[in-house]
Amino acid sequence: MAYMLGAYSVAWVIIFVYLLTIGKRQTKIVKEIEFIKEMEK
């Protein structure tokens, strides 16, 4: 039982870490767009 839970949680942790890095990428791009908009004004 513990092994099964371990395996499933590890797998989902990996997926969520990847989702987080994607999120980070997105916020970085959004910030840069904001920055460029500021510069354009």
Added chain:
Amino acid sequence: MSIFTNALSIAWKDLYSEWKTRQVLTTMIIFAGLVIVVCSFAFDPTNNTTKAVIPGAIWIIIVFSGILGLNRSFVSEQKNDNMHALLTAPLDAASIYLGKFLANFIMLLIVEIVAIPFLFLLFDFREMGSFPYFILVLFIGSFGFVAIGTFLAALAANSRSSEMLLPIMLFPLVSPILIGAVQATKIILTNIDKLPNAISWIQLIGGYNVIFFVLCVLLFEYVLEV
């Protein structure tokens, strides 16, 4: 036919240049010697059971000193944009690949001829199962290693940190050769009764060599584009 004569010219150019400077080959041989010394620290040569690590040690020497030569192979063409000269000359990409391959292969064979007897001597290894088969495995294993190694060295030469990139690309890709060569060497050196097994390993390496040699010849022009 001109593909081969051009390839020979390029291989000759590399080997003759190496003959004049003797930089790369000396480094490879010294490095091979150092690996043997390190192996003797790691595995006590006076102990009889260490005979079992000799097949592994042989291929560690080949792989690690081979990668030194491969690293230099294309980086040395960048000094005076020599690669541009080869690219503007009426050559097929295939002949550049074949020429470079041949030069690297001959250099690795020289290192093996010097280093492996030295290893046998230091580890006091005397009897082997079958000498011709041993030579065959060395030849065919080194062939595949250098074939894909030359290709990836050309690829890595595009990067500023090519010495780091090359081993990372090369080692996983040649893992079938390494598995097969070590196993076959082990059988031939210590357990000749199982020769059919060794032969099927040699066949596996042979198949790998054919597939990748053809693939590298076909894809080489994409690597060379400026």
Added chain:
Amino acid sequence: MKTTLNLEQEPFTKLKDSLVHRVLVWATIISILTSFYLIFIYAPLETTMREVQKIFYIHVSSAWVAFLAFFVVFVLSIMYLVTRKRIYDIYAGISAEIGVVFTTIVMTTGPIWARSSWNTWWAWEPRLTTSLILWFIYLAYIMIRQMDGAWDKKARLSAVFGIIGFIDVPIVFMAIRWWQSKFHPIVFGDGPSQKGGGVEPEMLVALITMTISFTLLYVVLLQKGVYLEKAKITVENWKEKLREKLVG
């Protein structure tokens, strides 16, 4: 300052996801929940391995997605070399990344399985070892993509490596399987992805559903990643234009 950039007209200004993407995201979530239901409640317990056998569903379906992702890299690499269109390169890069993520899952759930049923963390079992080498090959692929220089050079070189690397996979698998079967006593029997007992139809249903939901997840991640990569490229171009304007 007079502007040359039409920010409002550019599709990436707000980074709002498309309708298709949102539909796919919800489909993925629903199908993953369904497969959880099927795995934990609907599918019967395996008689000898009990709960541990349920690792099998996630392990096998991740392996499938990883393999699919690398196959996509292979196909797109060929397409890039033929057409030289950047979009193929972007897709290939993101697909390789997702493939590495799922290979990591295969390589972490595998040892947990091994530990529970054979009492050892790492088994040099063909499929697991192949995954390990696959992982290294595609890490190298990602390193090529992070090389210095213009994108078209990196795209060309990584495409070449994507082709060579994928063709290597079956040979690696064969070599490792031979290595195992001939030189070690067969202790492990078949690998983690093949169960000892017979496959009950309910288990098969659960496995297929899990595989479908992971494939959906792959598509969603691919879409999102490519979308962000495109946005990044556009932003880089804007920045370049801005710099030119500020300097000249």
Added chain:
Amino acid sequence: MIQTKQLIKRVGDKVILRGVNLSIKEGQTVAILGPNGAGKSTILKVIATLIKPSSGEVLINNKEIKKHALEVKSLIGYLPHASLLYDHFTPLENLILFGKLYGVKDVEKRAKELIEKVGLSFFLHEPVKSFSRGMIQRVAIARAIVHEPRIILLDEPHTGLDQQAIVILNKVILEMKAQGTTTVMVTHDFKQAAEICDRIIIVKNGKIVDDFMLENNNLDLVFDKYALLTEGVV
């Protein structure tokens, strides 16, 4: 002899050539002038088959360079800024190697002739790495013409040369010209351009902005046109 149609070259996100249409007749000597980063060298490299254009085509002798690569390459002699020579080899070894690659017959005789022509007979057996820039450039020009090309492409051949080397270089180029060789030269040196060439092409921002014939080595005309096009506009 040389024809380019709508050449466009992109590297990464930068556009280097924006539609270059060129037509050079056999035996012409053409100088390509232009400010830094205008794409002069890139045009030369595309013609030399060193880099592929992103779109557009190049015809040499009415042959598409991609389809008849080997044939076209053996017609061209290319002399870029780097020497393209192997440092550890002597001039003779360098020339013999490239002569062989280009399929030159009686390669050793040809190599010796060329070395004599560029005035390096005394250094036949010295490795190139011990040479000065001027000497290296002399070997480099010999290398570029070892196969008696019908077209020579020169990328800033006079940069960093002493007077003596310039004289020898010009002698060789003019000799090739007299034999009817087509010459394309990228340069910053207007004086040499006017001396050697009978047609001037001015490139700016990856486009050809002017293209005119030159008579009587009229250096002032080159200066005037160049100033008008590059400084006058900005």
